[in-house]
Amino acid sequence: MDLDEIKATWTQMSEQLEQQKKLTDKIILEMTQQKYRNKFRKINTFETIGAVFSYAISIYILININELDTWYLLTSGIITLGCLLVLPVLVLRSLKKLQGVDLMHSTYKETFIKFSKAKDHVLFLQRLAIFCGFLILFTSMPVFSKIQNGKDLFIGTKTWLWYIPVMSAVLFFFARWVYGYYSSITKSAETILNDLDQ
């Protein structure tokens, strides 16, 4: 199929569509109703549930923070809290920005630039959130062990002998995967954006 054929096919499709007008007044008016728009907002549902869950856990840790009586337990608690409190806000804010691109007054070029940048930011934060999820696994285990059972995982047990090397290795490989995946996704968008600036 060459370009002329593409154009001819497009024209033929246009003619076919002209012959089969199907939209009724009722359907068009239904499509303008806000209630049908609501489903697009649900894209935030997973992130919102995640945020509520994160804040509930954070409150639990904050109430019991006095139980973390050594420097390493306190550090683990602070890292866990930091991830749980900051990331959901950043992810939700970036999603809001992504969905808030002005489709009515922006040109196609402006929309493309704004949307690509916002999408890039969302992707970065989502990957970062997955990475932090693993980091939390690493830091929350000793925190919860201490708060719930009063047991310091690093004293009197040999847990740390496997826990630290295994979790460090997991974090290292996971971070590499996150970075690689993110880079490949954003590379093509970056190329087009640079091209537009020229």
Added chain:
Amino acid sequence: MGKEAKFIAVIKQYEGVIFKITTIYTDNKDDQQDLYQDIVYQLWKSFDSFRNEAKISTWMYRVALNTGLTRIKKRGRRESSISIDTMVIEHTETWDSQFEERLKLLYEQIGSLNALDKGLIILFLEGKKYEEISEITGLSTTNVGTRLARIKLKLKSRIIKN
């Protein structure tokens, strides 16, 4: 004529164009139906502002292409939406299997382009002049020409490869 009646007339005039745009920016019927409704919704939202502006087709293409460009794939279970039968081209008298095959190839070729180029090729195939493409896209007319020449080359090389 009231606002609603005017809007309905506009949508009926451009329903084929909206259909074509939705086929290019989506890869399945459900997404296409969602995008169709979203475009109509965005056009309705901006209908007041358009009435103070210049050309109806510029406004329509701009909003429809912007909506297609920023489409976010839905996750999980699909919500109920208005069922519209417009998502399939009916087989008319001039329909034949060759046309269907060509249509499939057309979708494949345009589908292989990046999001920005998809919009440009749609406008080109719709027979828009460089000036109007420039007005809709915000690219300079020279840039439109350059990009379209590159798109044509890209498509040509793909056609040769295939």
